Amino acid sequence: MQPRISVVIPVYNGSIYLPDALASxxxxxxxxxxxxxxxxxxxxxxxDIAKAFGENIIVLSQANRGESxxxxxxxxxxxGDWIAFLDADDVWHPEKLERQSVYCDDETDCxxxxxxxxxxxxxxxxxxxxxxxxxYSIPYVAAHNPFRISSIIIRKELPVRFPExxxxxxxxxxxLDLCLKARIRLAAEFLTGYxxxxxxxxxxxxxxxxxxxxxxxxxxxxxxxxxRDVEAAxxxxxxxxxxxxxxxxxxxxxxxxxxxxxxxxxxxxTLSPLARQVRKEIIAPRVLYKLKDVFTRMFES
Numbered sequence: 001m002q003p004r005i006s007v008v009i010p011v012y013n014g015s016i017y018l019p020d021a022l023a024s025x026x027x028x029x030x031x032x033x034x035x036x037x038x039x040x041x042x043x044x045x046x047x048d049i050a051k052a053f054g055e056n057i058i059v060l061s062q063a064n065r066g067e068s069x070x071x072x073x074x075x076x077x078x079x080g081d082w083i084a085f086l087d088a089d090d091v092w093h094p095e096k097l098e099r100q101s102v103y104c105d106d107e108t109d110c111x112x113x114x115x116x117x118x119x120x121x122x123x124x125x126x127x128x129x130x131x132x133x134x135x136y137s138i139p140y141v142a143a144h145n146p147f148r149i150s151s152i153i154i155r156k157e158l159p160v161r162f163p164e165x166x167x168x169x170x171x172x173x174x175x176l177d178l179c180l181k182a183r184i185r186l187a188a189e190f191l192t193g194y195x196x197x198x199x200x201x202x203x204x205x206x207x208x209x210x211x212x213x214x215x216x217x218x219x220x221x222x223x224x225x226x227x228r229d230v231e232a233a234x235x236x237x238x239x240x241x242x243x244x245x246x247x248x249x250x251x252x253x254x255x256x257x258x259x260x261x262x263x264x265x266x267x268x269x270t271l272s273p274l275a276r277q278v279r280k281e282i283i284a285p286r287v288l289y290k291l292k293d294v295f296t297r298m299f300e301s
Contacts, residue, residue, distance in 0.1 A: 008074030143236025
C-alpha cells in the first residue's frame with residue numbers, strides 16, 4: 001500500500017516562487033495525500049495564489065510567527081502518515097515522492113535525498129559517499145548539514161518539531177533532533193531543487209554568527225548530547241565561518257568579511273588553523289583591491 005504523504009509548505013511573501021513550488025508538487029508521479037500551505041502573515045497575496053491552484057490545496061493562515069511555527073502548524077494539521085516539507089522557493093523532481101516512498105517502512109522514520117541548487121548559482125550536493133554513521137552524526141551535521149528541509153519526509157508520529165524559540169538556523173536544529181530521535185535513510189538521487197537567490201536568509205552578513213549562537217543555545221537545551229560531540233560540532237561550525245570569511249574576501253563582500261573576521265577575533269573557544277589565520281589577517285583598504293581588479297581586467301582584455 002502506498003504511504004499517505006502530506007505536503008507542508010510554509011510561505012511568507014513568496015508569491016514570486018510559490019507557483020513553481022506548487023506546480024512541482026502537483027506534477028508528482030506519486031500524488032500526495034494532501035497539500036497544506038501555511039501562509040505566515042503574507043502581504044503579497046501568497047494565500048490567494050495557493051487557493052487559485054485548486055480546491056485540493058488546503059490553505060491555513062496565521063499572523064507572522066516564522067517558518068518554524070508555520071511548519072509545526074502544518075504538521076499538526078496533517079492527516080497523512082508521512083510529512084514532506086517544501087519551502088515556497090524550492091522545487092521537486094517529478095519522481096521525488098515516488099522514489100522516497102520506497103523507503104517508507106517500519107524500520108525508517110526519515111528519508112531524505114541529495115539535492116541540486118539553482119538560481120544565482122548552480123551545483124549539486126552529494127552525501128552518498130559519506131558513511132551513514134558519520135553523515136548523521138551530531139558533529140558532521142552541525143558543520144556540514146547534509147540536509148535541506150525540502151529534501152526530507154518524516155513519519156508523522158515522530159516526536160520532533162521545529163524550534164520556535166529562534167528564527168536563526170532552525171532547520172539545522174531540527175535536523176540535529178532528527179539525528180537524535182529518527183532512523184534516517186538516504187534516497188541517493190538528486191530529487192530536490194534548492195533555490196539560491198538574493199532574498200534568501202543565507203545572504204545576510206551575520207547569518208552564520210546568529211546561527212552559531214542558536215547552535216550553542218541548542219546544545220545547552222540538549223544536555224543528553226555527549227560533550228565531545230558538542231565540542232566537535234562547535235569547532236566544525238567555527239571552521240565553516242572561517243571558510244565563509246575567506247570566500248567573502250574573495251568575492252569582495254566586505255561587510256560580510258568584516259563581520260565574520262570580527263567575530264573570530266572575539267571568539268574565545270577552539271579555532272582551526274584557518275580560523276586563526278583569518279583572525280590575524282591585515283587586509284589592505286578596499287581601494288587597493290579595486291585597483292587590483294581593474295588591472296586584472298586590463299591584462300585579461
